[in-house]
Amino acid sequence: MHVLFAASECVPFSKTGGLADIVGALPRAVAELGHRVTVYLPLYRQTRLENPRTVIASITVPFDDRYRFCSVLDGGRQNGVQYYFIDYPPFYDREALYGTPLGDYDDNPERFALYCRAVLEASKILGVPNVFHCHDWQTALIPVLLRTLYDEDPALGGIPTVFTIHNFGYQGIFSPDTLPLLMLPWDLFTITKLEFFGKVNFLKGALTYSDFITTVSRKYAREIQTTEYGFGLEGVLRSRNPHVIGILNGVDYTEWNPATDSHIAAQYSPESLEGKRECRRDLLRCFSLDPESSLPIIGIVSRFAAQKGFDLISQAADRLAHMDVTVVVIGSGDKDYEDLFRRLVRHYPERFAVRVGYDNRMAHKIEAGADMFLMPSRYEPCGLNQIYSLKYGTVPIVRATGGLDDTIEPFDIRTGKGTGFKFHEYTAEAMLSSVQAALQVYAKPEEWRKVMLNGMARNFSWAVAAHEYLKIYEKVRASRRAAVEQEHNKDQDG
Ligand code: ADP
Numbered sequence: 001m002h003v004l005f006a007a008s009e010c011v012p013f014s015k016t017g018g019l020a021d022i023v024g025a026l027p028r029a030v031a032e033l034g035h036r037v038t039v040y041l042p043l044y045r046q047t048r049l050e051n052p053r054t055v056i057a058s059i060t061v062p063f064d065d066r067y068r069f070c071s072v073l074d075g076g077r078q079n080g081v082q083y084y085f086i087d088y089p090p091f092y093d094r095e096a097l098y099g100t101p102l103g104d105y106d107d108n109p110e111r112f113a114l115y116c117r118a119v120l121e122a123s124k125i126l127g128v129p130n131v132f133h134c135h136d137w138q139t140a141l142i143p144v145l146l147r148t149l150y151d152e153d154p155a156l157g158g159i160p161t162v163f164t165i166h167n168f169g170y171q172g173i174f175s176p177d178t179l180p181l182l183m184l185p186w187d188l189f190t191i192t193k194l195e196f197f198g199k200v201n202f203l204k205g206a207l208t209y210s211d212f213i214t215t216v217s218r219k220y221a222r223e224i225q226t227t228e229y230g231f232g233l234e235g236v237l238r239s240r241n242p243h244v245i246g247i248l249n250g251v252d253y254t255e256w257n258p259a260t261d262s263h264i265a266a267q268y269s270p271e272s273l274e275g276k277r278e279c280r281r282d283l284l285r286c287f288s289l290d291p292e293s294s295l296p297i298i299g300i301v302s303r304f305a306a307q308k309g310f311d312l313i314s315q316a317a318d319r320l321a322h323m324d325v326t327v328v329v330i331g332s333g334d335k336d337y338e339d340l341f342r343r344l345v346r347h348y349p350e351r352f353a354v355r356v357g358y359d360n361r362m363a364h365k366i367e368a369g370a371d372m373f374l375m376p377s378r379y380e381p382c383g384l385n386q387i388y389s390l391k392y393g394t395v396p397i398v399r400a401t402g403g404l405d406d407t408i409e410p411f412d413i414r415t416g417k418g419t420g421f422k423f424h425e426y427t428a429e430a431m432l433s434s435v436q437a438a439l440q441v442y443a444k445p446e447e448w449r450k451v452m453l454n455g456m457a458r459n460f461s462w463a464v465a466a467h468e469y470l471k472i473y474e475k476v477r478a479s480r481r482a483a484v485e486q487e488h489n490k491d492q493d494g
């Protein structure tokens with residue numbers, strides 16, 4: 001089978017968050033099962049390619065006022081996966097992928113509509129897949145176009161799509177003028193299609209037109225069908241049941257494993273944990289703290305976004321600062337949160353150490369050097385850092401939502417079972433009592449070792465998830481074939 005992955009970011013070429021990790025790993029896992037896999041990405045300024053080759057010099061993408069012409073570069077094969085890049089410098093050769101700390105780029109609908117059209121056109125020349133697997137709103141127009149403007153295309157017309165929601169909080173909502181601007185028909189602007197409270201909602205289009213919808217944990221699949229987490233699209237999603245499921249993300253252990261990680265000061269494993277002590281000292285040094293400090297270290301690596309629960313940290317900051325802990329943070333994103341953390345460092349230089357920015361090496365150092373890892377998310381589709389933390393013996397403290405709830409089992413001191421600490425209510429008090437509970441166990445080294453080792457023994461490799469996706473690919477191919485046959489029979493009867 002040939003699966004085409006469409007996504008707006010992918011390691012090692014471009015990354016702002018976990019989506020990139022997943023699009024870096026899942027295609028490889030599918031290829032390892034013996035399938036042909038192609039990944040299409042935008043060519044951003046930050047993308048580094050060795051010897052790229054132009055394979056399509058020009059694809060015409062119509063906009064209402066003009067044609068735009070992009071090209072396609074062959075980025076080569078890695079681990080059995082073929083990478084192609086859509087090159088259109090006016091859209092992608094920019095400082096950031098989606099916007100700056102002050103807001104998103106205004107022309108994001110054009111940027112990602114061009115990408116979607118280019119992927120469809122390029123696939124006709126470079127290889128029509130058996131399934132399009134699209135990720136998040138940036139790729140949402142692929143299923144929309146396939147089932148509308150491309151419906152009669154003899155090459156693409158019958159190809160099914162699977163759509164994966166990595167984050168329901170980002171939907172691609174734009175003004176209605178976007179439709180004519182992108183040369184999309186006005187009849188898409190109805191409540192059963194893309195219309196959403198007077199605006200155009202790309203994600204809604206994907207939910208309507210994809211053959212199957214997945215998201216990245218079982219719990220999140222249930223949550224986004226409720227008003228609390230559905231961002232207004234819960235009804236649309238419910239109407240697609242039973243074509244909605246949650247498949248938990250895996251982890252790329254070639255990247256995130258303390259036994260082989262080249263970013264950290266010393267390697268370690270469950271059999272020999274000594275290296276972790278060196279990583280701890282190294283982390284404290286990197287943040288200009290006393291390397292011999294014995295205070296427990298709580299790590300945070302995150303996009304600074306409302307989703308991640310930083311208002312709880314803001315409310316709890318004074319109380320956290322009076323507990324015997326050091327909080328070490330790397331993150332970037334919304335300006336308000338960047339300012340919050342800068343303020344905390346000024347007030348409590350001994351308790352909070354923060355780097356504002358994006359630094360993959362430092363993310364690895366925090367995973368390895370911290371004792372605990374805090375994710376108080378308001379919502380979390382899957383979350384990867386808590387799963388990385390398990391492998392690094394860095395005990396997660398999480399809010400029981402989405403993938404955080406599915407991946408962390410509360411530690412029970414009586415049975416010695418469990419991998420972390422969880423709280424349910426979205427309040428500073430609940431978060432602080434979880435931190436307190438963790439500190440109490442931390443004070444008993446034998447018990448703490450148990451939690452660490454329980455987590456390190458957990459395995460979230462991709463093999464299981466890749467099999468689940470394959471079952472879905474097969475299912476959508478079969479149902480699309482059946483639909484095409486039915487259509488054909490109807491035509492003949494008529
Ligand atoms: P999300 O996708 O919502 O941001 P995840 O937990 O799924 O959350 O994934 C976040 C990914 O991005 C992890 O690989 C994490 O290490 C990385 N990351 C987030 N912020 C930073 C940062 N400031 N510097 C380096 N890596 C970061």
Ligand code: GLC
Pocket residue numbers: 017018019022166167216249380381382383384403
């Ligand atoms: C999103 C989610 C995160 C998830 C990641 C990869 O950005 O916020 O929870 O782990 O996508 O699926």
